[in-house]
Amino acid sequence: SAVISQKPSRDICQRGTSLTIQCQVDSQVTMMFWYRQQPGQSLTLIATANQGSEATYESGFVIDKFPISRPNLTFSTLTVSNMSPEDSSIYLCSVGRTAETEQYFGPGTRLTVT
Amino acid sequence: KQEVTQIPAALSVPEGENLVLNCSFTDSAIYNLQWFRQDPGKGLTSLLLIQSSQREQTSGRLNASLDKSSGRSTLYIAASQPGDSATYLCAVRSGNTGKLIFGQGTTLQVKP
Numbered sequence: 001s002a003v004i005s006q007k008p009s010r011d012i013c014q015r016g017t018s019l020t021i022q023c024q025v026d027s028q029v030t031m032m033f034w035y036r037q038q039p040g041q042s043l044t045l046i047a048t049a050n051q052g053s054e055a056t057y058e059s060g061f062v063i064d065k066f067p068i069s070r071p072n073l074t075f076s077t078l079t080v081s082n083m084s085p086e087d088s089s090i091y092l093c094s095v096g097r098t099a100e101t102e103q104y105f106g107p108g109t110r111l112t113v114t
Numbered sequence: 115k116q117e118v119t120q121i122p123a124a125l126s127v128p129e130g131e132n133l134v135l136n137c138s139f140t141d142s143a144i145y146n147l148q149w150f151r152q153d154p155g156k157g158l159t160s161l162l163l164i165q166s167s168q169r170e171q172t173s174g175r176l177n178a179s180l181d182k183s184s185g186r187s188t189l190y191i192a193a194s195q196p197g198d199s200a201t202y203l204c205a206v207r208s209g210n211t212g213k214l215i216f217g218q219g220t221t222l223q224v225k226p
Contacts, residue, residue, distance in 0.1 A: 001160075031212040042203065042216040043158075058213075092157055099145055099210040100165065105158040 002027055002095050004106035012112045013083055020079045021109045023093030028073035031096040034066070037108070038089045046091075049076040083113045116141045116208050120217035127194055128225050135189040135220045137204030142185050145207040148214065149178055149189050152201045161202075162189070194224045 003026040013019050023032065032049040046066055047055040055068035070076040080087050090110050096103040117140045127133055137147070146165045150158040162178040164171045164187070170179040177190040191198060201221045205214040 004157075033212065033214075042218045043205075043214075044216075045213055048211065048213065094158075094214075096212050099207060099212045102160045102163045103148060103205075103212065103214060104160060105150075107157040110155070 001102070002029060002104045004093060004095060004104060006091075006093055006106040006109050008109060009107065010110040010112075012114060014114060015084055017083055018079055018081045019083065019111060020077050021091055021093075023076045023078070023106055025074045025095050029095040029097055030073070031098075031103075032070060032076045033094045033096075033103075034068060034076070034078045035092045035094060035105075036089045037092060043092065046078070049078075080111065083111075085113045087111065088113045116144075116206060116215050118204060118206055118215050118217035120202075120204055120220050122220060123218065124221045124223075126223040126225065129194060129196060131194050131224075132190070132192050133194055133222070135191070135202050135204075135222070137187040137189070137217055139185045139187075139206050139215075141208060142182050143208065144182060145209060147178075147180055147187050147204065147206050149176075149187075150203040150205065152203060152219070154200075158203065191222075194222075196224050196226050198222060199224050 007022045034046040035043040047057040049070040067079045090108045092108045093106040121136045148163045149161040162171045164180045175192040201219045203219045204217045
C-alpha cells in the first residue's frame with residue numbers, strides 16, 4: 001500500500017482566486033491521478049499527472065483551469081484557478097504502481113468557494 | 115463509453131445480516147474492478163481488487179465476485195456490523211492507463 005497526504009485538508013476561498021493542492025506519497029509511484037467529487041456525487045477523473053511532462057486531461061477539464069505539476073515520482077500539485085462556487089468539491093489524489101495493482105487515495109481536500 | 119451503475123443507492127439493514135451490493139458496467143472489456151469504502155468526509159479505502167481473469171476475491175467478511183461477460187460484480191458482506199456503515203463504491207479500469215470509472219455508490223447503514 002501507499003501512504004498519501006494532501007494539503008490543505010480543507011479551505012474556504014473567494015470567487016476568482018486560485019488554490020494549489022499538494023499530494024505527497026511515501027514511496028515512488030508510477031501513476032498519479034487527480035479526481036473531483038462534487039457534493040453528493042461520485043468521483044470523476046480530472047487528469048493523469050505525468051512525471052516530467054504535461055498532464056493528460058479528461059474531457060471537460062482543461063489545463064488553464066486545472067494546471068498540474070509532477071516534478072518527481074512522489075509529489076504532485078493541482079491548482080484550481082479562477083474559482084467559482086461550482087468548483088466547490090472534494091479533490092482527491094490517487095496513486096498506483098501499475099494498471100494491475102490497487103489504486104490508493106489520499107484523504108482529499110474539501111474546497112468551498114464563496 | 116464505459117458506464118458504471120450501482121444498485122441500490124441506499125440500504126439499511128439490522129446488525130448481523132448478510133448483504134449484497136451490486137455493480138454493473140456497460141463494456142465488458144475491463145482490465146480489473148476495485149471496490150472502495152468511503153466514510154463521510156473522508157477519502158477512499160480500498161477493499162478488494164479483482165482482475166478480469168478472476169471470478170472472486172475475499173478479504174475477511176468481504177467477498178467480491180466478477181462476471182465479466184454479463185458486466186456485473188457483487189460485494190457480499192457477511193454478518194454486518196454498525197462499523198460497516200459507509201458508502202461503497204465500485205470502479206472499473208478499462209485499459210492499462212490506470213484510469214478508474216466510478217459508480218454512484220451504495221450508502222449502507224447498519225443499525226445496532
